[in-house]
């Protein structure tokens with residue numbers, strides 16, 4: 293199956309992620325719109341049972357129910373599977389008589405025994421349903437819940453989680469004692485914790501089930517967080533048309549360092565493959581022969597003194613610039629980055645150019661006044677931004693503070709805009725953990741920025757294209773392979 297094509301039929305509304313608070317609001321608004329809590333829970337449990345029936349043949353199932361509504365969903369699942377003829381047992385943390393409202397009503401429909409939760413109940417189960425706690429867990433798992441899940445994870449019996457694996461925090465993906473599920477069924481929309489690590493790895497396959505929540509609820513909630521997907525930016529992706537010439541596709545300029553010359557070259561190839569009409573690397577004169585002998589369509593422009601480089605920036609030829617890959621952490625890099633930012637033209641500050649601000653992070657904030665993207669990995673981020681809080685919160689706070697789009701890289705890259713919007717990326721394979729892939733990423737984003745795409749869209753599209761290119765290649769990936777994989781990714785996106 294062609295994943296890119298089938299994925300792109302999603303709409304951006306379907307990519308929205310809801311916080312735990314927003315999901316509770318969605319439930320309240322659904323009830324106000326006439327869909328009862330009882331019905332929502334019935335639909336939730338039935339959706340879990342349906343997914344189980346799609347994934348497995350009938351076998352002894354053990355449903356572990358908790359004291360809240362997640363447990364209520366578990367009782368519905370148990371009931372539906374039993375009605376379908378599956379052998380089902382239920383074990384519960386606490387008493388079913390302490391359940392409230394719709395959870396209590398649904399539990400009352402379970403006529404079978406309810407065993408007390410303990411590791412012993414796992415005996416004989418060939419499928420385990422984790423309905424202990426949902427995305428809004430308030431404290432770490434302990435006692436019977438912790439011990440029973442831990443014992444379950446030591447065996448080979450598959451675990452299906454309702455909403456989230458119990459112990460995964462829906463807003464942050466942090467784990468307070470969760471164990472890995474093979475399948476997680478959540479409702480209406482994913483939560484950030486389904487995509488942020490370690491949550492994403494603990495969830496296994498994630499299915500989002502419709503439980504009857506009216507679509508209008510999403511407009512009222514106005515989510516600010518999304519899962520990265522072409523539906524968010526494909527319409528704004530620059531495309532050449534019959535009246536396009538190379539100049540109208542933008543001119544990207546990259547600061548080329550010395551002696552680390554490979555990084556800027558890879559970034560340049562990323563920018564050119566992303567569609568930049570012209571791509572130039574500006575290099576200190578001593579490095580000119582090295583760059584010039586290995587580049588063809590990418591131009592190399594030598595400069596003699598830092599002042600010469602400054603003059604280059606004052607011309608109107610360039611539509612976006614990048615500094616950082618192989619630039620060196622020194623006063624010159626600091627100065628060149630400030631000079632780029634002073635123009636107000638689209639600028640990417642990456643790698644060494646981020647670290648160059650470590651003694652004076654405030655200078656970065658003061659200098660940013662045009663479209664700007666910062667692309668730190670975790671260590672670079674910590675050198676200039678506040679390290680506290682989960683990845684989504686930290687990235688948002690950094691973007692708000694400095695006024696740039698911040699791309700905090702990793703397996704769960706977060707892209708945040710100063711206005712509070714944020715996107716979490718989940719398509720990047722671990723083969724990207726190899727030297728130089730970050731340089732290609734900043735180059736791809738540069739190529740899009742140079743063509744006039746907005747900073748936020750360029751960053752989101754760049755991160756996704758980078759992940760898709762790596763996935764296209766598979767094992768054995770080198771950073772320099774990435775630019776040449778982009779044409780195949782574009783072809784599929786546009787087909």
Ligand SMILES: NC(=O)C1=CN([C@@H]2O[C@H](COP(=O)(O)OP(=O)(O)OC[C@H]3O[C@@H](n4cnc5c(N)ncnc54)[C@H](O)[C@@H]3O)[C@@H](O)[C@H]2O)[C@@H](O)CC1
Pocket residue numbers: 316319329332333334336358359360361362363364365424425426427428429430431432433434437454455456479503
């Ligand atoms: N109408 C709704 O609100 C719907 C809710 N749904 C389900 O409801 C779930 C959310 O329900 P709740 O808000 O009741 O949350 P939970 O089912 O996660 O239960 C929270 C309860 O557990 C207690 N608790 C939290 N951490 C604990 C710990 N470590 N040890 C022991 N007790 C702990 C809390 O004090 C609270 O009483 C969702 O995950 C989803 O499965 C679905 O039924 C769809 C509709």
Ligand SMILES: Nc1ncnc2c1ncn2[C@@H]1O[C@H](COP(=O)(O)OP(=O)(O)O)[C@@H](O)[C@H]1O
Pocket residue numbers: 643669701702703704705720721722723724725726727728729730731732733758
């Ligand atoms: N385990 C991983 N899974 C997915 N993507 C990863 C993983 N590790 C790194 N990446 C991605 O690879 C790139 C590495 O960039 P960076 O750390 O700047 O490396 P370099 O400086 O060598 O270019 C980033 O885009 C990052 O998100």
Ligand SMILES: [K+]
Pocket residue numbers: 362422423424425426453454455456457458
């Ligand atoms: K759960």
